[in-house]
Every structure is written in C-alpha cells, then in structure tokens.
Amino acid sequence: MTELRKRGGGDRDAENISDKDTDGEDRFGLGGEGDRDSKPDTDTPEVQPSVDNTPKCLNKALAGMSSRWKNWWIRGILTLTMISGFFLIIYMGPLPLMLMVLAIQIKCFQEIITIGYRVYHSYELPWFRTLSWYFLLCVNYFFYGETVAENFGNLVQRDEPLQFLVRYHRFISFALYLSGFCMFVLSLVKKHYRLQFYMFAWTHVTLLIVVSQSHLVIQNLFEGLIWFIVPISTVICNDITAYICGFFFGRTPLIKLSPKKTWEGFIGGFFSTVVFGFIFAYLLAQYNYFVCPVEYSESNSFLIDCEPSDLFVLQDYTLPSVLQTVLRWKTVKIYPFQIHSIALSTFASLIGPFGGFFASGFKRAFKIKDFADTIPGHGGIMDRFDCQYLVATFVHVYLTSFIRGPNPSKVLQQLLVLQPEQQLSIFNTLKSHLTETGMIPPAIRGP
C-alpha cells in the first residue's frame, strides 16, 4: 500500500521505506558529524523479518486477492475481532476486565523488555530478564495491593492474613523492591556496567509508563464501567476515523515523524470522535450496569447497582442561540456526562496521537518496524495501545479533579485508624460544621 502514503492511515509497509531512508542518512552522516547516534547502528543486531502470524483459515479465504487488499482485509477482520472481544469481556463483568487489563499490561511490558534485550543481548547480560520480571512483580504487587485495600474492604476484614498484609503493605512492597535493588547491585559485572545501568533504567521507565497507567485504568473501572469504556472506545474510534478520513481526503502531511498522518485525517478524526463520543455516552448512560461504581459485596461477588448520580440523569439544557437557530430546538435533554465526554473525546483526538508519535519515534530510534508480531496485520499489543496510555492518566486525573471527591469509605477507614484524641477533635470539628450547615438540628441529639 505504498501508493497510499500521502493519504493518511496506519499502514505498516510504508514505514519500512521511511526506515530505510533513516538508515541511509545515518550511513552518510557517520564520519562527518560525529553523531553519537550513528555509531550504535553497527552493533544493533539485524531486525528479524516479520513472521506472518495470520491463521491458515484466513489465508485460504483470501488466497485469491492481491497482497494489497489481502492486507487490508486482514487488518479489518482483526479489528472487528478485537472490538467484539472487548465487548464480550465487558459483558462478562468487572473481574474478567481486570484480568484482561493485567494480561495486556504484562504483554506490553514483555514486548518492550524484549526489544531492550534484543538490542543488547549479544553481550549476555546476566540476570537482566529475571530482574525485570521480578521488578514487574513487585510493582504489580504494590498496585494491586492498594486496589484490594481500597475496594475490597469487606473481603479484607474477614481474613486475618489479608488484614496483616494490608496493614503492612507498603513495608512489604518496599522490602521486596529493595531485594531486587540489592540483587541488581550484586549482579553488576565488570565489563557491562553501562549496559546494565541502561537496562535498569529501561525497566524502570517501562514500569512507570506501562504498569502505573494500567493501574489507573483499573481505578477508572471501579469508578464506573462507563469511565473505562468510553475513553478506550474514543481512542479506537479516533484511530479508525482518522485513518478513513486520511484515506479519502488526505493531502497535507501532519508531522515529519509519521509521514503517513495528514492534517485532514487529524481534523476529520477529531470531529467524528467528538460526535461518536457524544452518541456513545448517551447510549451507555442509560444503563445502571455501566454507570454505577463497582463494589465488592459481602456475598463474594461484584455488585453494580445503585442510584445513578446526577451526572447520569437526563437534564434540560437551554441551547445557545446560535445552535437554536440551526437546530430549531429550544432546549435539549441530555446527560451531563455527555458534556464530560466531549472533553474526553477532545483529549483523545488531540493528545492521543502524541502517544502514537512517541511510539513511532521510539520504533525509529531502535530501528524496529513493530513492537512484536502478536496480532497479524497490526503488530504487537503495544502498537495498539500506544495512544491509550496518556488517555488513561488523563481520565483518572479528570475524575479526581472534577467529578468525584474523596471516597467516603476510604475516609472512614482512615478515621478509624487515627489516634483517639485525633478522632475526638475531628468529631468535634465535624459536629460543629454539620450543625452550622443545618444537617444536625442543634437541639436534638439522640443516643
């Protein structure tokens, strides 16, 4: 699909050509510029040719077509498969969703670490992979422990060993991390100091990016499935609509880093995503299943049932006069959440692509075509999720800043742990505050 280079899209083949350009320039620049970047070219091992992972049945069915359309069909089918899989898991409930997020996180981590390992493996660094997985385990233990402590309060209270683990959770996680740190220091081998430090930093940055953000995704999920589904869907939609708009109308290149992206695709994608987000939010906001916070009930299962908050109750909004003349409606009934969804879609369309550019730059820097070959036609899992990371963090920050306040059960938990004098003083302050605001009538104070 090299002809389609100018017209937007996320085609893989054309990237190869741009990679070769980079190689050629680097070779010319070797002597003259003393560019530090050019030297490592000689020690980067050959990139393995991409393995064709396409299942046999697909291959047979598409045997007749030319390779251009075959590729297009494979991508299309896989896209639909992934989206349906996503909705199926949503239907199955919060626990499969959490497991899915965990699985994706592990796969992304593995892909990035494999790249680092591949770039430097000819030096036989001892312990690198073991240590990386160990650090992944530690950080996951820390984050999932915090999640369990926050959201599974009932479960924790019943079990004695769990209570102990939760109480000293930070200390245990820190001790685990320290052991990893000491193992790293003890494993430093004389000739490979620099490489080992690079790999140490690589592991930590990957953990920072991949693991902490998947943790934020799970936090969003507990706030209500809609806060999980709508952002992810808007990013996927932005990808697809930007590709389609670029395919049909693409002329002006967007950024040197990704020559296949165009301004037409970018802007078209922006508007379609906002509209999509608006409509999709309207659809989802009607169901309690999506709207209510996920809670873990006494009966060992997830409970998603509640009185929807104001955000998810239809309200009348008066249209500004501009829109009134256009649409000839005076007021419109929408969910307040839809207004928030505009903010989310805007972010996904404007800043999400920067995550994609970052990943493209990363691939260029390390001369790889895709992160891995897990998904036929699409590359690795990291390729699919590169835009999602910033969006996940944004949604979390947005939630905590604008939507919800602190979690009442968490506040209560903290209260009960305080010293008795502190509890008393807080009690008195709270009492005066509530009396002031009229929640407690001053005269009546029953037992």
Place this chain on the structure above:
Amino acid sequence: MTELRHRGPTEKDLLQQQQESESEVRTDGEAPSDSEIKPDPGVPPTVDDTPEVLSKALSGMSSRWKNWWVRGILTLAMISFFFIIIYLGPMVLMMIVMEAHACLSVSLPVCVSVCLSLCRYFLLCVNYFFYGETVTDYFSALVQREEPLRILSKYHRFISFTLYLTGFCMFVLSLVKKHYRLQFYMFGWTHVTLLIVVTQSHLIIHNLFEGMIWFIVPISCVICNDIMAYMFGFFFGRTPLIKLSPKKTWEGFIGGFFATVVFGLLLSYVMAGWRYFVCPVEFNNDSNRFEVDCEPSDLFQLQDYTLPSVLQSLIGWETVRIYPFQIHSVALSAFASLMGPFGGFFASGFKRAFKIKDFANTIPGHGGIMDRFDCQYLMATFVNVYIGSFIRGPNPSRVMQQLLALRLDQQLHIFNTLRAHLIEKGLLSAIEEAA
C-alpha cells in the same frame, strides 16, 4: 567516601590502576558499547576547587596527608553547617533540601545541551507537583484563606498533569531525525533521575514534618556509618567486601554497623528529651510561622524496660529507662548500616559505567553533592515507609480536609458511624453527647 579503607596505594594510584585495567578490558573486544561515549566532551578534567586559604595552610604536607586534611576539614564544616541549620528551624531545612536536590540534578554530567532545557522543565513540573501536595497537606489553613491558592490546590493534580503533558508534547515535537535514540535515552534518563532524586527529597520533607528527629537521626546514622566504616577499615581493614568498591572491607562494614547502632541509641536518647526535635512541625495560621510545640507522644516518654537475662548478667542492671523511640532507632541504624552502602555501591557502579571519578566538583575533596548523598536515598524512603507502617496513621488534617470535601449526606453518615465508634470505645459517653 572513596578514601582508603585499607593501607595501600593512594587514591590516585588506585584510580590509575583502575583505568589501566579497564582499558585492557576494552581492547579485548568490549568495544562498541563503551566506545559509544568516549571521554564525554562535556566533562571537564577534575578541577581543584580547594580554597586558597586551605591550600596555603596545608602547603607543607605531602599530597596524601593534604588530601586527608582537606577531607577532614570539609567533613567537619559540613556537619557543623548541618547542626546550625537544624537550629535555625524547619523552614530553612526545607529550603536547603530543595537547593540540594536542584544542585544534584544539575551536577549529572551526561545531560546534553539539546535536552537540557527539557530536563529542567520536567524537574520543574515534578517539583511543582510534589510541593503542591506538601503545601496542601500541611498548610491547609493558609491555603483556605487565600483565594488563588485555594483554586490552585483544588485543581492541583490537573494543573500538574497539564504541565507534564506540555513537556511531553514538546519532547515529541522536538524529536530530530538523526538523534532519535539519544533523545529517548535522555528522556528515560530524566525520568529515572526524577524518580530517584526528587521523589526521595519529597519523602525527606515528609519525614521532617513528622518531627525533626525523624529527619536528623537517619541522616546522622548514615553519616556516622560512613565515617565509622572508614575508621574501622583504616585501622583494621583486611578482607575486601565487594569487587565493585575495592576499598571497602568486611571489617569496616561490621565495625561500622555496631558503631552506628550504638551512636543511634545515644543520639536518640539525647534528642528525645527536647520538644523541638520531637514534635510534629505545624504551621500556625495566626502567627504565620512554624510551630514546634506539643505534648510528646508515648514514643518519646521514658519507660522502664526489663532487660533480657543475658544482658542482665552482663550489665548488672535489672531494668533500664529508655525511650521507646530508641528501639526504633536501632532499626533505623541497622538499615542505614546494612542497606545504605548498597546505595553507595550503586553510585560507584554508576561512576564506573560512565568512567567518571566523581559526580561533580562542588565540594573540595569530596566530589559533588551526589557523592555525599548517595547513601541517603534508600534511607529516606525507608524511614518514610517505616513511619507510615509502624508509627503513625494517616495525617489528621488531611482526613479532615477530605471529610469536608464530601457531600453533606456522606458527612452525616460518617459522623454517625464515628459517634457510634467513639461511644463504643468509651471516649464519648452517651450522656455527654446529649448535653
């Protein structure tokens, strides 16, 4: 401290040997990775920063002893400076910590000019985030009074995130074709540095607010361990400890451990008697100053402990009056002696990896600030985790803030639960409530 741990060749000789052995290794074919960064063009040769006055006074001695004296004098100067600052109070301490870690980030020699401004910008963002959290936590009354501060604090996370994102986008837009890999390395480097240095400075400040003793004792233990291990190594050192730092010895390590534990016990005994050190630092809204005055908690009140029979027969006492805090100080000193050196090994490995002798030349005889603080980082995190796990619960003013931010019906619900809880515990009698 890179000084002699056992009687052997001088520092310079050792370094030469080290360089020779490493260049031998290089010819063996390790080439590509290390020759990537040849003697960094940016790193100047070691400059002798010793002030004129000292140089004159010590001009008579041989270079080995001169070095020794310079280091000794600077050590004493730094320790006295430390105690003066403690006397001046928490505010100054906070400022010093900020200054120190700003210097640390600048002293890293590898940051190329291309990304220097971005590095500084990220440092600024992360600092803004952390200090905003500190201000929100501890200065809540001050924040509530000023309108612009209130808005900044309410949307603090969002503002910090926006600032960070701007930096991220600038990074992506600044990617230049031929330098991709280098730029990504710088990006990764900046983040790891921020993670290590800035996070832990923030934790140090948290420890400080808990009570100055939680700030002073850990830092003193690490300094003491450094000095004691050096002394023991100097006088008794024979068996090398680890290939990474050939001058460290087992005798120094173990001697330092015991000396530090004893020192910690003594220092905490001395300090626990003063309220100035023991009370949590609070910001008094009315007088707009820091206030360090309170009723010392149980941790800082003398109690009788029955000695185990082993020690009884040894020392001949049955009970001993100590502060419970001293028991905690044993844990802190043990950690400082056992784990602190790992931070030092990490820094040594780092210097070996990048072929630098010292991080910078800020302090004559000692190298850069990072050289002095390399053992402190793990310590700061440990103390913070220790306090959070074993000593205190959540911060009451923060809990109060969160309470007031809840909806009124949620507040009422919590109020009722709390009242029931307090009545159960007997802190509130039902009669009192009705009155």
